[in-house]
Amino acid sequence: MDLQITERVAGSTLFDQLSNKPRKNKIKVFFFGGQKGIAEQAHRQLNTTSLGMLSCGFYDPGFVSIDQMSSTKIINQINEANPDFILVALGAKKGQQWIQNNRQQLTAPVISHLGAVINFVAGNVLRAPSSWQHLGLEWLWRIKQEPTLWKRYFFDGLTFTYILLTKVLPLSVYDRVLQRYSFINKSYTLSRANNLKNHIELSGTFKHPKLKQAKIFLSNILDTHGSNIMMDFSEVMYIDAAFIGTLLLFQNELKKKGKSLFLINLPKRIKRIMILNMVQSRFKIK
Numbered sequence: 001m002d003l004q005i006t007e008r009v010a011g012s013t014l015f016d017q018l019s020n021k022p023r024k025n026k027i028k029v030f031f032f033g034g035q036k037g038i039a040e041q042a043h044r045q046l047n048t049t050s051l052g053m054l055s056c057g058f059y060d061p062g063f064v065s066i067d068q069m070s071s072t073k074i075i076n077q078i079n080e081a082n083p084d085f086i087l088v089a090l091g092a093k094k095g096q097q098w099i100q101n102n103r104q105q106l107t108a109p110v111i112s113h114l115g116a117v118i119n120f121v122a123g124n125v126l127r128a129p130s131s132w133q134h135l136g137l138e139w140l141w142r143i144k145q146e147p148t149l150w151k152r153y154f155f156d157g158l159t160f161t162y163i164l165l166t167k168v169l170p171l172s173v174y175d176r177v178l179q180r181y182s183f184i185n186k187s188y189t190l191s192r193a194n195n196l197k198n199h200i201e202l203s204g205t206f207k208h209p210k211l212k213q214a215k216i217f218l219s220n221i222l223d224t225h226g227s228n229i230m231m232d233f234s235e236v237m238y239i240d241a242a243f244i245g246t247l248l249l250f251q252n253e254l255k256k257k258g259k260s261l262f263l264i265n266l267p268k269r270i271k272r273i274m275i276l277n278m279v280q281s282r283f284k285i286k
Helices: 011-020 038-049 072-080 092-102 115-122 130-134 138-145 149-178 212-224 241-256 268-276
Strands: 027-033 053-059 085-089 110-113 189-192 199-206 229-239 261-264
Touching (some): 027 038, 027 115, 038 115, 053 072, 085 092, 092 110, 130 138, 138 149, 189 212, 212 241, 229 241, 229 268, 241 261
Parallel strands (some): 027 053, 085 110, 199 229, 229 261
Antiparallel strands (some): 189 199
């Protein structure tokens, strides 16, 4: 099912909507991180005001390493609270690393890094008025509220500009050029090589929304094969971001089984698409 998103949906907006919608069985939230005392403050405030959420616990690890805040004792404390939603607030880079390191041990179905939300819930920082949000100026309001953020936003802006100029725009131009070629509408095939069961041969053009059969094929591979997988791209003419995402998901499922995915014989065109999508380092390419 495709969901048509026509506007920006901030994590804080989604959290507010879930919190303000009355429900019989409230969503249980665990606050992890934040400045000293903020997690406890958010915990108490949410349980005082929320119609749809219930804070089932909080933990402030302080300024310690990822390993120190990933101890068995801490993970067990979170799991014993039985949350539906773990809200992480450790700083973007550190928070994402903590989630990646511990998501297999955590039992909550939803884990998200929403650093600003914990401050909004606690009430020590006010969110921008809706008029500022609609104008795309929420970042400016945040700096007004928290002046130290200017440095982070400045360097984030530089990084965004670099990616825009070196990856996004070149990819857009390159893709427009490729769309003019006849092969762009060619059908695709996936098949196992006759003598090598772990060797998959691909050919044709792989793009949304015509990927259903490819997903079924890869799902069957996961269910029936137990070794590393070699994918031969020598006859592939085009892939889009949707197929790249499918490959990443497939690779992740293989990793859970202790296996690896290898991409071999990539044509220059496919390599360039991967480089512009900034995923070449995510795969093992031969």
